[in-house]
Amino acid sequence: MLHGAPYTITELAEAFEVTARTLRFYEDCGLLDPERRGRTRLYSERDRKRLRLALRGKRLGFSLEEIKEMLDLHHARPGQVTEPDALRARIEAHRARLTQYREDAEIALDWLDALEARLDRLVPGAARRAG
Amino acid sequence: MLHGAPYTITELAEAFEVTARTLRFYEDCGLLDPERRGRTRLYSERDRKRLRLALRGKRLGFSLEEIKEMLDLHHARPGQVTEPDALRARIEAHRARLTQYREDAEIALDWLDALEARLDRLVPGAARRAG
DNA sequence: TCAATATTTGAAGTTAACGTAAACGTTATA
DNA sequence: TATAACGTTTACGTTAACTTCAAATATTGA
Numbered sequence: 001m002l003h004g005a006p007y008t009i010t011e012l013a014e015a016f017e018v019t020a021r022t023l024r025f026y027e028d029c030g031l032l033d034p035e036r037r038g039r040t041r042l043y044s045e046r047d048r049k050r051l052r053l054a055l056r057g058k059r060l061g062f063s064l065e066e067i068k069e070m071l072d073l074h075h076a077r078p079g080q081v082t083e084p085d086a087l088r089a090r091i092e093a094h095r096a097r098l099t100q101y102r103e104d105a106e107i108a109l110d111w112l113d114a115l116e117a118r119l120d121r122l123v124p125g126a127a128r129r130a131g
Numbered sequence: 132m133l134h135g136a137p138y139t140i141t142e143l144a145e146a147f148e149v150t151a152r153t154l155r156f157y158e159d160c161g162l163l164d165p166e167r168r169g170r171t172r173l174y175s176e177r178d179r180k181r182l183r184l185a186l187r188g189k190r191l192g193f194s195l196e197e198i199k200e201m202l203d204l205h206h207a208r209p210g211q212v213t214e215p216d217a218l219r220a221r222i223e224a225h226r227a228r229l230t231q232y233r234e235d236a237e238i239a240l241d242w243l244d245a246l247e248a249r250l251d252r253l254v255p256g257a258a259r260r261a262g
Numbered sequence: 263t264c265a266a267t268a269t270t271t272g273a274a275g276t277t278a279a280c281g282t283a284a285a286c287g288t289t290a291t292a
Numbered sequence: 293t294a295t296a297a298c299g300t301t302t303a304c305g306t307t308a309a310c311t312t313c314a315a316a317t318a319t320t321g322a
Contacts, residue, residue, distance in 0.1 A: 008298085008299085009298090009299075010298075010299090019280085019281080020298095020299085021280070021281065021282085022279085022280065022281095024300090024301095025279070025280060029279090038287095038288080038299095038300095039287080039288090039299075039300055039301090040288080040298090040299060040300080041299085041300090053242075056235050056238065056239060057239070058279095059192070059231065059232065059235050060192075060232070060235050060236060060239060061190070061191075061192045063278075063279095064278080064279075065278095070246065073246060073250070074246060074249070076253065077253075078253050078254075081250065081253050081254055084250060084253075084254040087250060088247070088250065091243055091246060091247050091250070094239075094243055095240065095243050098236050098239050098240050098243065099236075099240070100190065101190065101191070101232070101236045102233055102236040102237065102240070104187050104190050104191050105191060105229050105230075105232045105233040105236065106233065107187065108187060108188070108191055108229050109226065109229050109230070109233070111184075112222055112225055112226050112229070115201065115204060115205060115222060116219070116222050118204075118205070119204070119212065119215060119218060119219065119222070122207065122208075122209050122212050122215075123209075123212055123215040139268085139269090140268090140269075141268075141269090150310090150311080151268095151269080152310080152311065152312085153309085153310070153311090155270085155271090156309075156310065156311095160309090169318070169319090170269075170270055170271090170317080170318070171268085171269060171270080171318075171319080172269085172270090189309095194308075194309090195308080195309070196308095
């Protein structure tokens with residue numbers, strides 16, 4: 001339970017509110033690679049960090065494959081980067097996508113504000129906080 | 132082709148870079164409701180706007196069902212809103228999700244910056260713009 | 263009018279990201 | 293030692309959001 005101790009699969013799953021099945025599935029996809037004591041998985045801080053990044057990527061709508069690519073690049077050693085220009089292009093694409101997402105989120109938030117205002121007009125008598 | 136003219140299904144599909152089949156599918160889901168001349172669909176500006184909103188919602192990871200709910204609420208008349216408190220709660224949930232989303236996008240963009248910097252170090256000789 | 267092109271419907275297939283179930287091994291403890 | 297709690301693998305099932313295909317029908321240009 002101490003900080004830095006390896007986590008069991010259920011501990012990590014509960015901490016991140018995913019199922020153990022999901023963690024095993026992520027391992028099959030190459031997102032995680034926990035050590036083993038016998039057959040049992042033991043997750044390190046590194047796995048924890050990778051999982052955190054993976055889940056953020058997932059919330060943003062990236063596929064597990066894309067997430068894997070980014071995580072792998074993050075841990076790549078000099079010799080491993082075979083086509084840097086292609087990678088740069090992909091990073092640019094991701095950046096464009098994220099910028100679009102951020103903009104979409106802004107617009108959608110404004111839209112929600114308008115929607116709620118409209119709801120207030122449609123249903124006047126309702127309770128409202130901090131009006 | 133003039134502004135405001137009704138669109139054929141292929142025109143609208145090309146304009147938004149989706150397939151015609153997708154537009155019919157969205158109609159089945161209740162997201163669109165084009166008029167008909169005979170059996171042929173004719174899409175209005177209203178459909179265009181709904182489609183734009185729908186695709187943004189999709190990029191943001193909302194399900195078609197959630198998108199439909201929001202679109203319907205957007206066009207709802209006074210009598211139609213049956214459970215305003217529940218709706219307000221859902222709007223709040225959407226807002227929280229979008230706020231998280233925007234934050235995730237920020238963090239991911241920073242992360243991409245760091246990733247690219249790392250790539251520059253791993254592969255030094257590469258071309259770089261506006262360094 | 264007639265061929266070429268566009269649109270329709272229905273149904274079945276696809277993919278990602280898991281969920282669910284079966285059958286089994288391992289460990290703690292009463 | 294048994295029994296519960298947790299872990300494992302393998303394999304099949306599920307859902308959303310489409311795509312692909314087929315076959316019929318409609319529209320348009322010469």
